[in-house]
Amino acid sequence: MAMSSRWIERGSLRLRLSVAAAGLISLALLLGGAGLVLIVDRVMEQRAVEDLDRTAKFLAAQIEPLPDGSILLQQEPADPRLTVAYGGLYWQIGGAPGVVLRSRSLWDSTLAVPQIAGEARHVIKLEGPGQSRLLGVARTVELGRRDTERRFDIVVAIDRRDMQASRVSFLSFLVPSLAALGLLLILAMAAFVHRAMLPFRALHDGLRDVREGHRATLSGEVPREVRPVVDALNRLVTQQEAAMERARMQAGDMAHGLKTPLAVLGTLARRLRGSGDAAAADGIEEQVLAMTRQVDRALARARASATGGLRRRGTRVRPVAEKLCGVLRRLPADRTLHWSLAVPEGFTFAADEGDLTEMLGNVLDNARKWAAAHVRLGAEGDALVVEDDGPGMSAAQAEHIARGRRWDESRPGTGFGLAITRDLAEAGGGAMRLERSAFGGLKVVLVPPG
Template identity: 55%
Template sequence: MNSGSLRLRLGLAAAGLIALALVLAGIGLTLIFDRVLDARTADGLDRTAKLIAGQVALAPDGAPTLPREPPDSRFSTPYGGLYWQVERAGGTALRSRSLWDRSLGTLPDTSEEPAVGDLAGPDGGRLIAVTRRVSIPGNGGTVALAVTVAEDRRDLAQSRATFLRLLVPSLGALFAALTLAMSLFVRRALAPFRTLRADLAAIHAGAQARLPDTFPEEVRPLVADLNRLLDAQERDLERARTGAGDMAHGLKTPLAVLDALARRTEAADPVLAAEIAEQAHAMGRQVERTLARARAASGGLRRRACPVGPALARIVGALKRLPEGESLRWEIAVPENLAFPGDEGDLTEILGNLLDNARKWAHRRIRVSGGAEGGEHRLVLEDDGPGMSEAAIAGIARGRRWDETRPGTGFGIAIARDLAEAVGARMRLSRSELGGLRVEMRWPVPAA
């Protein structure tokens, strides 16, 4: 999947958004957990404060006493992490053994009861504390006491760490599941475009003429525009073919007149007659090439593939009946599944021009081979004639004749090259191991 893939870009964008959402969710869940943990801890501390407030009494000297301490062993362990303190305003304070020689502060009085907040711990840590203010009878009246119970936040940090150890892999698993689900969703959402691509490939191959109307509503406008483009192209193609035919018909008469004039003046001026005939012939070949280019350029999207074997057999059969054709040895080795990416008329003209040229120059052998190689189809035509020089090959590329001694030599190869390139094939001229010209055509293997 390359970097320009819409599926890849949508998948990466979805994965990024999912990751961002899960990170924000993780932060939010952690904050919620901290709030809930603080509230639950404060509730437990308040219950302990109420238990202490219910048991506290005053000694004869007015000092607070507690007949029975809370049962949690951390209250009796120095710096055990759980502390309580009962303080009388302006008097002495009663503390748990866990405070050792230290004392707790008292949270400021608030409108809410109990007061909840943080205090400094006896060992330098932070404590979450609850202070509940109560009044008990004593000395002929009531005495105000402040009961404070606190817990070290380091104990809460262990619970938070345990929560995070469970939260992170859970969010990771959720990320994987959501990313997979989003990938399947994107694949499903892009399915109409894969179908559209397959239908366009079928149109290119000539299997169908139009796109079907079975696409989702969001894709139908695009399909309708493509169908209109196909219809307009078909009309343009028909007009181009008609115009090419009209042009050919209109030029036949002037060329025939020139040829007749050449024959009429042959007795009086053979040199002039030969020059007129040669120029008329050159004009005819140039017209043929121009018409071939016009027809090939109108191939468009609706391109049909045709098998090479049957067309090759017909052309070879016809050329064998021409002068010098019967004496040649024709070696044909083309697989049945070799298909040319154009219509049969273009293939016939390409093979006809190339094989007729080979027939004119071959001494004894003409070899035609083909097959698939490196994701491409290839077709190779060779002969054992004199071959062509690099300068002659360059001249063929410009549409010039490469030999003036034989009529038409060179134009046929140029026309064949134009037709091949118009359908996406590449043609290369070189010297064959047989000694003559080697013409190789290559074109991509059609997608399945």
């Protein structure tokens, strides 16, 4: 089914080449068939003329003039059509006083022969019995002594309907033969196009392997015509890897450069609180917390942008999920939660382990804060799904998450981790969807890059 969908996919080069090849093959066979019909018509007519001329020569050899002015035909041609009335083959011998002899097939008809000159063979068209169209050969012979020579006009003709019947018989064989040949050629051309497109299929698979992290560069074992494309893509992959590494280092430098001043401000707030200035300490701590959240989100965006290149490494989800769930189970809570881990053992998610850990950690921590009794992590297709049985989230609250805001100030950090997770998912080419869970609470769907 996948193979057939690739053949009919709109804009497919394979489809365009196959259709063009089928059209050209059909046109070539059509023109070739028309040419064959013309050739066969010409050959059939030439052969008929040769047969008629041989009969005319035979008749000329059998004529014996008699003293009374009549002639004697010593032997008639043996073709049975000449003995049947309107049998399709006719001969006629004309002399000075008029028609002298004619074949039985003419019955009571006479052929109207145009005036001819010379003893050479003349190919003529004339009308036969029943307004039939005839193809004829006419010859003139002179027989007798020199002083009593007599001229005789010999005409042998055949009904064109007999030739047409042979033509129809030939076409009844030619058309199916050309159709079968055309089908065979189209299938052969389709196989040829499929074979010619294999290097591009291999290139596609190689790019997918590079993107999923199974290999560092594309294989160079390709046809010479495709090798420049492979070399250019390998250079692009290498350059992008270097650029991403620089971006990771810059993000780490920025983290160290920003978190140190924030730590100093936090220390200053604690000193102020210790000296009795609680109001100033609260103001500083509130601003430090807001700045920390913004720094964390900016760093997450920078890191996600740096890893969203051609090469994307897949991470096994179950080990990461088990580690996170183990940590979250040990956190203090006022209720007992049931953690359900329904991810297959070999399931992988197209993200770096660090990004996957942060995204899953944020989503699972949010579910822990709001779940009444149950949190579930599962897989739907190639997407990860986290569900809880909490109060859920309205459309307006989801819109706040999309804008990077917290949707509830009553609990610390509520919703901000989801905003960071959305940034990480979208920067990597994936997505995060917020839906209603089957348990009645929130359902977070992490969609990997396509």
